[in-house]
Amino acid sequence: MEITVSKQKTGDDFYVAAVTIAATLDKVIPVAENISLGAMNTMALTARAEQSARGFRPITDFMQELANDVRRLTGDVNRVALEVSRTSLSEVRAAQSRDKVAEGQKRAGKAEYAASVRQPLAGLEREVQSLRDRLREYLYTLTSLLDEIDQRILAAISFATVARTEAASLGTSGGQFDAMAVDLNNSAEQVRSMVASCRTLLRAHQTASN
């Protein structure tokens, strides 16, 4: 009797996509550094402008927190992406092994000891399935991490808008604050587009593997 092997398409080259995602998000790190630097500069400006610029304190706090979060989340994405890559590669290898063993079994037809292939083949099938489940979990975590970065970025964009309004209320002395707010907005947009391209990459592979 032949073991039926799942014909479902495998994780394919997720192992390449995942490391590409990690590499793309690595570029977010200097942007986070820039946000952090912006926060420090704004803090210095706030101290000098004293009372009139007190509305900027929560904004600088937010920027600092944002920079830290982005750095931490990028690290998490890196770790999970590496797991996705490893698991995907193991899954591809296990599936290839299973297919080669299944091919051998098929070619053997009614060989005297054909039944002895059943056990290793069933083991390989289980291995493929469990790797596939694990891969799915890692991909879910990866998507959640990207969502989390996105949420932070959306908050950053609205903070930047608030900051620009605050800066305008300072009149002529608000120029430098406005520049900071524009900078924050630009950084946030940069991160957003990087996350978007990661997501596109991930989605392309997810539909390919379903």
Place this chain on the structure above:
Amino acid sequence: MKSTVLSENKVSGARWLVFGRDPEKPEKIIDTNQYLIATRNQAMLLDPGGIEIFPAMLSAVIHHTPLENITHIFASHQDPDIISSLGLWDRTLPQAKLHCPWLWEGFVRHFGCDNVEFVPIPDEGSTMKLDGLTLQFVPAHYLHSSANFHVYDPESKILMSGDIGAALEKGDVPMFVEDFEAHTAHMRYFHQRWMPSNKAKNAWIKRVRALEIDIMAPQHGRLFQGDDVVRFLDWLEALDVGIALDDEAQAEAA
């Protein structure tokens, strides 16, 4: 893939089989002979071959022995045509032991060896038992690989000689050499170009002349039996090997 029984001992139950001449093998892949020694409850695969021929090899093997009996694998050296299928056997025969020159452990593991136990063969060689049958791992270093062994079965008087005795012939050629003189044409370049050292070659010939051999079974091409074994040893003794170095020397002198 064809399989041929080389010997069968009615008393001990030990059998030697050769597998090869796979008509479905991709054309650019060198043709290889794989061997199986099966005793009553155990079996060993010798130089089980590359990834590409794995399905054909698996399907051929299970005509002769159940997989759970294959408790040992032997790899004469680290070449891909010898053992790149390891990652697949590793999943098919997780209980097996791999006997391989110690020097190549870190290299051969690149083919995948998570379940199979790696048993390093020391430079001086060793023996192993398959049920009651004692097999010898005979050193054949630098022929061509720098750490390399052949397998000798004193009961069946068969020497599995790895790349020594290899011939490059196209098509579905007979299993045994029929006309030794004619056959040398298919072996000459292989031995001259792949084998690097006359010193290593002569040491091996001396060692092998001391063994009683009915069949010499190389990893490529036809097998030798009877008087052709000694004819082969004489022929190899007279042959200068390591010719690429000669070509280099000539180029330098020119």
